[in-house]
Amino acid sequence: MSTEFDIAMLLLRVGVGGVLLAHGIKHARGRTKTSNWFGSIGFRQPELQWFFSTATEIGVGVLLIVGALTSLAAAGLIGVMTVAFWTVHRAAGFWVTARPDEGWEYVFVLALVAFALAIAGPGDISVDAAADIADDLDGWVGFGLGVAGIALAFGQMAVFWRPARTDV
Numbered sequence: 001m002s003t004e005f006d007i008a009m010l011l012l013r014v015g016v017g018g019v020l021l022a023h024g025i026k027h028a029r030g031r032t033k034t035s036n037w038f039g040s041i042g043f044r045q046p047e048l049q050w051f052f053s054t055a056t057e058i059g060v061g062v063l064l065i066v067g068a069l070t071s072l073a074a075a076g077l078i079g080v081m082t083v084a085f086w087t088v089h090r091a092a093g094f095w096v097t098a099r100p101d102e103g104w105e106y107v108f109v110l111a112l113v114a115f116a117l118a119i120a121g122p123g124d125i126s127v128d129a130a131a132d133i134a135d136d137l138d139g140w141v142g143f144g145l146g147v148a149g150i151a152l153a154f155g156q157m158a159v160f161w162r163p164a165r166t167d168v
Helices: 004-029 031-040 046-066 070-092 105-120 140-160
Strands: none
Touching (some): 004 046, 004 070, 046 070, 070 140
8 A cells, every 4th residue: 555655756756857867858859959068068078968867857757756766866866956057057147948948946956856755765665665776775775875976976077077168
C-alpha cells in the first residue's frame, strides 16, 4: 500500500523529470541553434556539449519519471543545473524575471528538489523500489551523489568552458 510519502515522491519525480525530459527534447530538435548557443557562451566543442547536455536531460528525465537509479539521476540534474547556474544565470542575480538574462531562482529550485529526491529516495512507486535498491542509493549515499554531481559539473566547465574575457 502506497503512503502519502510515496505519492509525494512520485509527483516530484514525474514533475521534475517531465520538465527535464521536455527540455532535452527541445534541445534535440534544435541541434544547430543549441550548439551555436553553447559556443556563444564560451563552450569549446559546442556540438559535443549539445550531445551530452541533450542526452543527460533526456536520460535523467526518463529515469526520474520511472524512479530508476533515482539518486544517480538526481545527481545528473544537479550537475546540469550547476553548469546552468555558473555559466548563464548567476550574473543576472536571483530573480528569473530579470530579463534579458534570467536569474538563478529556477535552476536553484530544480537542483534543491533533486538533492531532496536523492536524499529521501524515490518512494515505493518506483523501479528502484521494485528492484529493492531504493534504500541503497538514498540517505547519505544520495547526498554524496548530489555533491559528486556538483564536482563533475565544475570538472566539465574546467575542461570545456572558456568564456570571453570582459576585462580586456
